Structures are given as C-alpha cells and as structure tokens.
Amino acid sequence: MNQETTNEQIKNLLKKQRLFFATNKTKEINFRVEQLKRLEEAINKYEKSLTDALFVDLHKSYEESYLTEIGVIKNELKNHIKHVRKWSKTRKVKTPVHLFPSKSYIKYEPFGVSLIVAPWNYPVQLLINPLIGAISAGCCAILKPSPYTPNVAKVLIQMINETFPEEYVGITFGGRDVNKMLLEQHFDMIFFTGSPQLGKIVMMEASKNLTPVVLELGGKSPCIVDKDADINIAAKRIVWGKMINAGQTCIAPDYLFVHSSVKKELLEKMIENIKSMYGENHKESVYFPRIVNDKAMERLTKLLKDGEIIYGGDIDFEERYISPTIIDNVEEDFPIMKEEIFGPILPVLTFENINDVLEYVNNHEKPLAFYYFGKNKKAWEILDKSTSGGACINDTLMHFTNDNLPFGGVGNSGMGKYHGFESFKAFSNMRGIVKTTTKINISQKYAPYKQFNMIKKIF
Numbered sequence: 001m002n003q004e005t006t007n008e009q010i011k012n013l014l015k016k017q018r019l020f021f022a023t024n025k026t027k028e029i030n031f032r033v034e035q036l037k038r039l040e041e042a043i044n045k046y047e048k049s050l051t052d053a054l055f056v057d058l059h060k061s062y063e064e065s066y067l068t069e070i071g072v073i074k075n076e077l078k079n080h081i082k083h084v085r086k087w088s089k090t091r092k093v094k095t096p097v098h099l100f101p102s103k104s105y106i107k108y109e110p111f112g113v114s115l116i117v118a119p120w121n122y123p124v125q126l127l128i129n130p131l132i133g134a135i136s137a138g139c140c141a142i143l144k145p146s147p148y149t150p151n152v153a154k155v156l157i158q159m160i161n162e163t164f165p166e167e168y169v170g171i172t173f174g175g176r177d178v179n180k181m182l183l184e185q186h187f188d189m190i191f192f193t194g195s196p197q198l199g200k201i202v203m204m205e206a207s208k209n210l211t212p213v214v215l216e217l218g219g220k221s222p223c224i225v226d227k228d229a230d231i232n233i234a235a236k237r238i239v240w241g242k243m244i245n246a247g248q249t250c251i252a253p254d255y256l257f258v259h260s261s262v263k264k265e266l267l268e269k270m271i272e273n274i275k276s277m278y279g280e281n282h283k284e285s286v287y288f289p290r291i292v293n294d295k296a297m298e299r300l301t302k303l304l305k306d307g308e309i310i311y312g313g314d315i316d317f318e319e320r321y322i323s324p325t326i327i328d329n330v331e332e333d334f335p336i337m338k339e340e341i342f343g344p345i346l347p348v349l350t351f352e353n354i355n356d357v358l359e360y361v362n363n364h365e366k367p368l369a370f371y372y373f374g375k376n377k378k379a380w381e382i383l384d385k386s387t388s389g390g391a392c393i394n395d396t397l398m399h400f401t402n403d404n405l406p407f408g409g410v411g412n413s414g415m416g417k418y419h420g421f422e423s424f425k426a427f428s429n430m431r432g433i434v435k436t437t438t439k440i441n442i443s444q445k446y447a448p449y450k451q452f453n454m455i456k457k458i459f
Contacts, residue, residue, distance in 0.1 A: 002147070002150055002153055002154055002157065002173045003173065004173060004174035004175070004177070004178055005172035005173055005174050005178050005181075007181045009172075010142075010172060010178075010181050010182060010185060011185070013142060013166060013170045013172070014113065014142065014185050014187075016166065016167040016170075017113045017140040017142065017166075017167055017168070017170065018112075018113055018140075019167065020140060020165075020167040020168055021110075021112055021113055021139075021140045026110060026138045026139065026140060026168065027109070027110060027138045029084065029085055029088055032084055032088075032135055032136060032138055033081060033084060033085070035135045035164070035168075036077055036080055036081050036084070036132065036135055036136065037081060038163055038164070039077060039128070039131070039132065039135065039163060040074070040077045040078075040081070041163075042159050042162070042163040043070065043073055043074060043077070043128070045159075046155060046158075046159045047066075047070055049155045049159075050065070050069070050070065050124050050152065050155050050156075050159075051065040051066065051069075051070065053149075053151040053152040053154070053155045054069065054123075054124065054149075054152055056151045057120075057123070057148075057149040057150070057151050057152050057292075058121075058149065058245070058246075058248075058289050058290060058292065059246075059288070059289045059290035060245065060289050061286050061287045061289075063287070064244065064245070064287065064289070065124075068122060068125065068244065068245065069122055069124040069125040070124070070125075072125050072129065072401065073124070073125055073128050073129060073132070075403060076129055076132050076403055076419070076420070076423070077132055079403050079420050080132055080133075080135075080136045080420075080423070080424070083420075083421070084136045084424065087108070087136070087421055087424045088108055088136075088137075088138075088424075090105050090106070090107045090108075090433075091105065091106045091107075092104070092105055093105065093106055095434075097458050098455075098458045098459055099434065099436075100442070101436065101437050101439075101440045101442075102434050102435060102436040102437070103434070103435050103436075104432070104433070104434050104435075105432075105433040105434075105435065106430055106431070106432060106433070107430075107431040107433055108137070108424070108425070108428040108429070108430060108431070109138070109428060109429050109431050110137045110138035110139040110427060110428060110429070111137070111139055111188040111189040111212065111427055111428065111429055112139060112140070112187075112188030112189070113139065113140045113141075113142070113187055113188050113189075114134050114139045114140065114141045114142070114187060114188060114189040114190070114191060114427060115141075115142050115144070115182055115183075115185075115187040115189070115190045115191070116130045116131060116134065116141055116142070116143050116144065116191045116192075117144045117179065117182070117190070117191070117192045117193065117194070117202070118130075118143070118144065118145050118146055118193055119146055119193050119194050120146035120148035120149045120292050121245060121248040121249060121250070121292070121342075122245070122249075123145060123146050123149040123152045123153070123156075124152060124156065126193045126216075127143055127145050127156060129418070129419070129423070130191045130193075130214075130418060130423065130426075131143065131169065132423060133191075133418055133423030133424055133426050133427045134191075134427045135169075136423065136424045136427070137423075137424050137425075137426075137427035137428040138427075138428075139188070139189065139427045140167070140168055140169065141168075141169050141170075142169075142170050142171070142172060142182070142187075143156075143160060143169065143170065143171040143172065144171075144172050144173075144174075144178065144179065144182060145157070145171070145173065147173065147174060147175050148292050148293055149292070153173055156171065157171050157173060183201070183202060183205035183206070184205065186209045186211070187206075187209075187211055188211065188212075189211065189212050189213070189214075189426075189427060190202060190206050190211055190212075190213045190214070191213070191214045191216075191418075191426065191427075192213065192214070192215050192216070193216040193217075193250075194216075194217065194218075195217060195218060195340075196217045196218065196219065196365075196412050196413070196414075199215040199217045199414065202215065203215065213415070213416065214408070214414075214415065214416030214417075214418060214426050215409070215414045215415050215416060216250070216407075216408060216409065216414050216416075216418075217250070217368065217409050217412065217413050217414040218250040218340050218342075218368055218409075218413060218414075219254075219340055219365050219366070219367045219368050219409070219412055219413040220254040220255060220337075220339075220340055220341075220364065220365070220367055221251055221252065221253060221254045221367040221368055221369040221370065221371065221388070222253070222254065222255060222257060222357075222361050222367060222370060222371065223238055223241075223253035223254075223255070223256045223257070223371040223372075223373075223396065224256075224257045224258075224354075224357055224371065224372045224373065224374075224382070225238075225256065225257070225258040225259065225262065225266055225373045225374070226259050226354065226372070226373060226374030226375075226378065227259040227261045227262055227374075228374050228375050228378075229262065229373035229374045229394070230373070230394070231262055231265050231266050231269055232269060233373075233394065234266060234269075234373040234394070235266055235269030235270045235272070235273050236269075236273045237373075237394070237395050237396050238253055238256065238270060238346075238371075238373075238396060239270050239273040239274055239277065239324075240273075240277070240396065240397075241253050241371070241395075241396025241397045242324075242344065242346050242396070243274065243277070243278070243288070243324050243344050244397070245289050246288065246289040246290060246291060246322070246343065246344045247341060247342060247343045247344040247345065247346075248289070248291070248292065248296075248342050248343065249342075249397070250340075250368055251368055251369040251390070251396075251397055251400060252341075252342075252396075252397075253346065253369075253371055253396055254340060254341055254367075255330075255336075255337065255341075255346070255347045255348075255349065256346055256347065256348045256349065257349050257350075257351050257357045257360075258348060258349075258350060258351070259350075259351060259352070260350050260351070260352055263348075263350055267310065267311075267326060267328070267348065270311075270326065271311050271326070274311070274312075274324045278324065282314075282323050282324060283314070283316065283319065283321050283323070288324075290319065290320040290321055291320040291321070291322055291343060292320070293320070294317065294320070296320075296342070296343070297315075297317055297320055297322070300322055300341070300342075300343040300345060301315060301322075302335065303335060303336040303341065303343075303345060304325065304327070304345065305335075306327075306330070306331070306334040306335065306336060307327040307328060307329050307330045307331075307334060307336070307347060308327065308328045308329040309325060309326070309327055310326050310327070310328045311324070311325065311326040312324050312325030312326060312344075312345075313325050322343060322344055322345070323344070324344045325344060325345045325346065326346050326348060327345065327346065327347045327348065328348045330347040330348060330349055332349075332360070334347070354378075354382065358382065358385050358386055361386055362385075362386060362387075365411060365412035365413070366387055366388060366389070366409070366410045366411035366412055366413055367388045367389070367413055368388065368389040368390070368409045368413035368414065369388055369389060369390050369391065369392070369396075369397075369399070370383070370386060370387075370388035370390075370391040370392075371391070371392050371395070371396050372391070372392075372393055372394075373393075373394050374394075376393065376394075379393040379394070380393075387410060388410065388413070389407070389408050389409035389410050389413050389414060390405070390407060390408075400419075402419075403419045403420035404420055405419065405420075406418070406419060406422040407419045407422070408422075
C-alpha cells in the first residue's frame with residue numbers, strides 16, 4: 001500500500017528543490033539531455049511492470065497500454081532528446097529601425113520548480129509526458145500520480161525514486177488532502193490534468209501566487225457523421241476512439257450526431273465493429289478495459305436510464321464492467337448530454353441540417369476535441385464555424401499522437417498546450433532581450449527631444 005505524503009514532507013521536498021534549482025545545474029543543456037536519457041532507460045526497464053499494473057488497475061491489455069501510454073512516452077522522449085539543444089538556444093529576432101543600433105533575442109529559461117498532477121485514466125503517460133517537458137526546459141518537478149490507480153502509482157514511485165534524486169524530481173502520493181497541501185505551496189508552474197471542476201480549484205489556488213498554469217481538462221467532444229461520409233471508415237474509427245480505455249479518455253467522442261440518411265447503416269456498421277474488435281462476449285475480451293472504481297460505475301449506470309439502448313447496456317459491478325453501449329433517441333436535456341460521459345456509452349442524435357448541429361455545439365462549452373466525418377472541403381468549412389482544443393477530419397483521437405501538433409483545450413476544456421516543442425515552451429519563460437552597443441548613442445531619444453519630427457517618422 002502506498003503511504004500518503006505528509007505536509008512536512010511536501011514542504012521539505014519543495015525546499016530541497018528550490019535549493020537545487022538555485023545551483024543552475026538544471027539549466028545546463030548536457031544535464032537535461034542526460035536526464036532525458038535516464039528517463040528513457042527507466043521507461044524501458046519498467047515497461048513490463050507498468051503495463052502489468054495497468055492491467056490490474058484498468059484491465060488494459062499490453063497492446064493498448066503500449067499504444068496509448070508507453071509508446072507515446074517513448075516517441076516524446078526521442079523528440080526531446082533530438083531537438084532540445086536546438087530549442088534551448090537563444091534565438092535572434094528582427095529588430096525594428098527605431099531600436100538602432102540594438103539587437104533583439106528570445107532566451108528560453110526554466111520557470112523553476114514545477115508541480116505536475118496526473119489523472120487516473122492514462123496514469124503513466126499523463127504524468128511522464130509533462131515531466132519530459134519539465135526536464136527539457138530545465139525545471140525541477142514534484143509529481144503527483146493518481147491514487148485511483150494504486151498499482152500503477154506504486155510502480156511510478158519506485159521508478160522515479162530509483163531514477164532521480166528527489167531534490168530534482170520528487171514524487172508524492174495521496175488523495176485530495178495531499179492535492180490540497182500541494183496547491184497551498186508556492187510553485188513556479190503547475191501542470192494539471194483532470195476535470196474542469198478540479199481545474200477551477202487549481203487555477204484559484206495558483207492565482208494566490210500568480211503561478212502560471214497549464215490545465216488539460218475535458219468536456220463533451222462532438223462527433224459528426226455527414227451524409228457523404230465513408231460509413232465503413234467512420235464506423236470503425238468512431239468505435240475505436242470511443243471504446244479504447246472503455247471510453248475513459250478525455251478526447252473520446254462524447255456524443256454522436258449522424259445525418260438521418262446514413263444513420264441506420266452507420267449504427268449497424270458500428271455494432272459490427274464492436275463485435276469484430278471485442279468479440280461476441282466483450283467481458284471475456286482481454287482487450288476491453290474496466291471502469292476505474294465503484295463511484296464511476298454508479299455514475300455511469302445512471303446515464304443508461306434515458307433513451308433507447310440499441311446495443312449493449314450490460315453491467316457487472318463486481319468486475320467494474322460496462323459493455324460497449326449505443327443509446328438512440330437521445331434528447332438534448334437528458335443527463336447523458338449534460339456531463340462528460342467518460343465511459344463506453346455513446347448517445348446518438350440525428351440531424352438533417354448541419355447548421356443545427358453547429359448551433360448546438362457552439363451554444364455549449366468549448367470542447368477539447370471535435371470530430372467530423374465527411375468530404376474535406378465541407379470539413380474545413382465546419383471547422384471554420386466552430387472551435388475546439390483540437391480536431392480530426394475523418395478520424396478520432398489521432399491528433400493527440402502527433403507531437404508536432406500542440407495539444408490542449410480552450411475555454412472550459414483547458415488552457416495551455418503541450419507535446420514536442422510546446423511541452424518545452426510550457427515549462428519555459430520566453431525572456432525578451434534587447435542588447436545595445438555603447439559605441440553609438442542616439443541623442444534624439446533623450447529630452448529635450450531635438451528633431452522629434454524625425455523620430456515620429458520611424459515609429
């Protein structure tokens with residue numbers, strides 16, 4: 001059993017990290033690369049332990065754990081190891097004529113001591129990926145894994161403690177009381193992944209010290225299938241995106257809007273794909289995960305009460321199992337349309353006019369993801385008339401996997417971006433610098449501002 005971190009331990013850890021950061025050791029580029037490589041070695045060493053723990057806590061298969069957690073981390077590490085020297089270099093930028101004879105630069109410097117709080121749904125990836133950004137930028141980091149996946153947390157604690165000295169990267173454990181104690185401290189940057197409700201608490205606490213935050217939240221991400229979509233492709237990709245991790249994915253398609261002319265065919269194809277992926281008896285499939293805990297089971301069960309279940313709806317509380325479920329005849333005021341589902345349940349709504357769909361989406365909180373299946377030209381028109389943190393055309397989830405793309409939310413679904421260079425920037429202060437020679441001194445800029453009309457012409 002993991003032991004909860006005390007308030008005294010948190011304060012001592014923070015003090016140690018502030019002292020270590022003050023040595024400027026973490027700013028050395030060779031040190032950063034070395035630590036990224038150490039982390040890479042640790043992930044390779046602990047891969048089996050982590051994937052075994054993911055199976056125990058969430059019933060994730062090795063294949064799914066690798067694709068959605070381990071593989072994502074390995075790709076991110078390779079990207080940072082390869083590019084961090086280039087990213088960290090002071091960059092010269094254009095200088096306007098009115099600053100002659102100066103030169104201008106952008107210097108990336110680490111914020112300092114950062115706090116990274118991870119959720120339970122992707123407990124390895126969503127803790128380690130931000131850590132990569134912190135190391136790359138030259139920060140120290142205090143990590144907080146989720147207590148709802150205790151076996152994963154146990155392995156992570158062992159891995160981090162074995163890999164890094166705590167004055168550089170430390171790890172804590174506990175529930176909401178530990179979260180509260182951590183947020184009461186003065187960090188230089190906070191990276192939080194979780195629900196919008198908890199994100200507001202994090203932001204409120206961070207505001208007391210004017211601490212910058214990256215909030216990776218969630219919300220109800222729409223999926224739209226238009227009349228000219230490739231139905232076979234749409235059905236397969238929607239099922240994959242919705243059912244991976246049993247729907248416990250912040251960017252999973254939360255609800256489906258399908259054109260009436262293709263609805264019957266789409267739903268039939270989706271059911272076929274569910275059976276193809278997970279077999280006739282989904283509960284026996286090694287590839288279908290479980291719900292994280294009883295509280296989540298109770299919440300999801302209540303969402304099954306409204307609408308018509310046309311497929312699935314099977315529940316086993318003892319195994320924390322809910323079968324892949326499709327619900328038709330859903331109304332906009334049903335509870336299932338009021339909150340993020342975070343489970344293997346997909347409500348279906350029908351449309352005739354795409355403008356009605358856009359009106360519905362735009363009248364609600366800005367989603368983390370937006371999925372549209374249809375012709376490319378129309379897809380770009382739809383994206384122009386909507387907003388979201390990220391989007392896919394004729395696919396789901398895949399924008400998350402490209403570390404050349406910024407990932408993050410907007411509005412209620414979050415703030416700040418990460419992945420690749422964006423992760424490096426998330427933990428960095430972009431310091432603007434003007435360097436001026438002492439060999440030339442323009443007298444017109446000083447009082448009493450002689451030849452001021454000439455100065456006005458160059459501004």
